Amino acid sequence: MSFYFKDKTWPELESLIPRQPIVILPIGTTEEHGRHLPVGTDAMIAESFGEKLAKAVCDKLPVLLMETIQYGFSMEIVRRWPGCPNVRTRVFMDYIFDICSSMIKMGFDKLVLLDCHGNHDGLLRVVMRELADEHDKFIMTLAPYALSKPEYDQIKKDPEGDIHGGEWETSWILALDESLVNKSEYTNIDAIKCNNKLLGPVSTWGLQETKTGLYGDPTNASVETGKAVIKAAVEAGVEYLEAYYSL
Numbered sequence: 001m002s003f004y005f006k007d008k009t010w011p012e013l014e015s016l017i018p019r020q021p022i023v024i025l026p027i028g029t030t031e032e033h034g035r036h037l038p039v040g041t042d043a044m045i046a047e048s049f050g051e052k053l054a055k056a057v058c059d060k061l062p063v064l065l066m067e068t069i070q071y072g073f074s075m076e077i078v079r080r081w082p083g084c085p086n087v088r089t090r091v092f093m094d095y096i097f098d099i100c101s102s103m104i105k106m107g108f109d110k111l112v113l114l115d116c117h118g119n120h121d122g123l124l125r126v127v128m129r130e131l132a133d134e135h136d137k138f139i140m141t142l143a144p145y146a147l148s149k150p151e152y153d154q155i156k157k158d159p160e161g162d163i164h165g166g167e168w169e170t171s172w173i174l175a176l177d178e179s180l181v182n183k184s185e186y187t188n189i190d191a192i193k194c195n196n197k198l199l200g201p202v203s204t205w206g207l208q209e210t211k212t213g214l215y216g217d218p219t220n221a222s223v224e225t226g227k228a229v230i231k232a233a234v235e236a237g238v239e240y241l242e243a244y245y246s247l
Helices: 010-019 041-057 076-080 089-106 118-135 144-155 167-176 223-245
Strands: 022-027 063-065 111-115 140-142 162-164
Touching: 022 041, 022 089, 022 223, 041 063, 041 111, 041 167, 041 223, 089 111, 089 118, 111 118, 118 140, 140 144, 140 223, 144 167, 144 223, 162 167, 167 223
Parallel strands: 022 063, 022 111, 111 140
Antiparallel strands: none
8 A cells, every 4th residue: 555645545644543643744945966977866865765664664654745845945055056946945845844733633643754964953843843833732852963973973984974965975976867967077176174063053054165065075975875875774764763763
C-alpha cells in the first residue's frame, strides 16, 4: 500500500487518523550549489531522504509522506548567481505553519519536518514552537546532515567538512544519480579555511568570501560516501520516528 499522502482518497486518509500516522514533510529549496551541482540539490536531498525514511519505517509504523517543498529562503549571498527563486522568511514560515496547522486540524498530530537546507533551521524551529502555542501539539524536525554527522565525520576526506556544495552534499547527489553532477567543474577554491570555532556562532557566509558559490570542497566526494551518509541518516531517522511515535 502506498504511503504517499497525495495517492490517498479522503476516506482513506480519514480511516488513518485513529492510527495517528507519522506525517513526513520534506523541506528543501532551490538555489545555486556551485558550478557542479544542480540548483535543485536541497530539494532532491529532501525528497530522497523522505522516501527512504518512509520506506524504512512503513513496515513498523503507519506513515504518510507529503510532497517535497521545493522553494524557501536563501541569504542574499547565494542569490548573486542565477537559480534561486527566493521566499521571504516570514512568508516561508507562515506557509509551513499553515500546512502543519491544517494537518493538525484534520486530526494528524504527529508531524515531522525534514530540514534539508541550512537557512531554514531556525525558521522551522520557530514554526514548531508557534504550532505548540496554537494547538498544544508538538511536532519534530529532523536534518539528514545532523543525523549522519557521526558517520560522516569518520569517513570524510575534507578535514574541515561541508557547509554548501562540498563533500557531503555532492556525495549524496552522486549516490542518487551521478549524471546530475558535473565533475569537470569540481574546485577546491572555496574549501573551508576560516576559524572552525566560529562556524555556527557566526554565519558561515560571513567568515570567508566564496568565489564560486560554494562553502566546502567537493573534490573528494564519492558515491560510496553518499551511500554511507544516506544509510546513516535513514537509520538514525528511524530511531527518532520510533521514539516519537511511542509518545
